[in-house]
Amino acid sequence: MKxxxxxxxxxxxxxxxxxxxxxxxxxxxxxxxxxVFYYQFQKSSLQNKQEExxxxxxxxxxxxxxxxxxxxxxxxxxxxxxxxxxxxKLNQAEELLKIDYYYQIFGFATITxxxxxxxxxxxxxxxxxxxxxxxxxxxxxxDAEGNVIWERKEETRFVVTxxxxxxxKAEYKVGVVTVGVYQ
Amino acid sequence: xxxxxxxxGQMEVVGLVVIVILISLGMIFLAIFALKSDExxxxxxxxxxxxxxxxxxxxxxxxxxxxxxxxxxPLPLGDKILEDCAQHYGSGPPNYDGRSDFLCDNKxxxxxxxxxxxxxxxxxxxxxxxRYELQVSLLRLGGEQETIFLIRSAAGxxxxxxxxxxxxxxxxxxxxxxxxxxxxxxxxxD
Numbered sequence: 001m002k003x004x005x006x007x008x009x010x011x012x013x014x015x016x017x018x019x020x021x022x023x024x025x026x027x028x029x030x031x032x033x034x035x036v037f038y039y040q041f042q043k044s045s046l047q048n049k050q051e052e053x054x055x056x057x058x059x060x061x062x063x064x065x066x067x068x069x070x071x072x073x074x075x076x077x078x079x080x081x082x083x084x085x086x087x088x089k090l091n092q093a094e095e096l097l098k099i100d101y102y103y104q105i106f107g108f109a110t111i112t113x114x115x116x117x118x119x120x121x122x123x124x125x126x127x128x129x130x131x132x133x134x135x136x137x138x139x140x141x142x143d144a145e146g147n148v149i150w151e152r153k154e155e156t157r158f159v160v161t162x163x164x165x166x167x168x169k170a171e172y173k174v175g176v177v178t179v180g181v182y183q
Numbered sequence: 184x185x186x187x188x189x190x191x192g193q194m195e196v197v198g199l200v201v202i203v204i205l206i207s208l209g210m211i212f213l214a215i216f217a218l219k220s221d222e223x224x225x226x227x228x229x230x231x232x233x234x235x236x237x238x239x240x241x242x243x244x245x246x247x248x249x250x251x252x253x254x255x256x257p258l259p260l261g262d263k264i265l266e267d268c269a270q271h272y273g274s275g276p277p278n279y280d281g282r283s284d285f286l287c288d289n290k291x292x293x294x295x296x297x298x299x300x301x302x303x304x305x306x307x308x309x310x311x312x313x314r315y316e317l318q319v320s321l322l323r324l325g326g327e328q329e330t331i332f333l334i335r336s337a338a339g340x341x342x343x344x345x346x347x348x349x350x351x352x353x354x355x356x357x358x359x360x361x362x363x364x365x366x367x368x369x370x371x372x373d
Binding site: 084159161 | 227228231232234235236238239240242243244246255256257259302303306307308311
């Protein structure tokens with residue numbers, strides 16, 4: 001009788017022990033799951049932050065280009081016209097923007113301006129003429145051997161007015177400025 | 184009558200439901216924060232693109248000889264041509280009757296503006312995959328308002344149902360002598 005009672009207690013203790021082990025196992029599984037989830041969340045937050053900083057840089061560089069005095073139109077009194085590039089300035093921009101001063105402003109980036117309207121063929125009648133494109137700034141991210149090392153390129157496009165005074169009178173055309181930033 | 188074991192089971196189910204709800208909420212917040220930073224850039228780009236495109240379109244000039252002005256002085260599309268269009272815009276169809284002062288490419292100023300604006304918008308905005316909608320309306324001195332142009336991208340315009348995904352250039356007003364006020368606005372959406 002006593003033996004049977006002892007066996008019953010042992011069995012109960014074994015069951016409780018198994019229950020405790022199972023609970024501990026589930027607890028650690030949940031804990032691991034939580035740690036993995038938290039790690040993934042932190043990783044994703046960090047990536048988002050990096051992405052945000054990169055996109056902010058892209059926006060800042062685009063804004064700097066849009067209001068760069070070296071490119072923008074003026075009316076003679078020094079007052080610049082919004083979203084307007086002077087074609088005479090654009091013709092000289094590539095050479096001018098090669099100096100290191102502009103690298104400090106734009107870093108690794110490419111800036112091009114393309115005339116989209118009028119299509120110059122409309123007036124010149126020369127069908128072989130290619131679209132007018134001004135490569136304004138070009139610094140691709142490369143290593144010492146000249147290999148490309150950027151992972152991603154973020155491009156932002158804006159429509160601008162192109163002022164042409166080469167004929168002695170102010171003509172306004174439409175262009176697209178593309179600012180590409182490297183990461 | 185519920186047994187104690189049944190009650191225990193119910194409590195466990197309630198606990199599980201609470202955990203599922205909490206995890207779902209966490210995931211929703213995660214998705215919201217992940218999308219937020221990208222949206223900020225999109226809004227900025229759309230707003231600036233709409234403003235810069237509108238400014239470029241209205242500033243664009245056309246050669247004076249093309250419009251029979253008798254001079255080689257370039258004519259601003261958003262000023263002289265649009266003003267001429269508003270002054271010679273009929274009150275009902277046919278709205279373009281070929282009697283405008285300027286006849287660019289032998290077309291009524293309104294027709295010329297519409298065609299040029301469509302080409303510019305498609306070349307500048309449409310080709311980068313954005314949808315657009317240009318609204319030009321005339322507020323007459325008498326008070327009545329009518330829409331002169333409604334130019335939409337080939338992929339469709341930017342209706343009000345796109346509210347969260349569209350941004351506008353703001354209103355560009357132009358005073359027209361003896362006619363009223365012309366208001367132009369460009370919307371860009373993804």
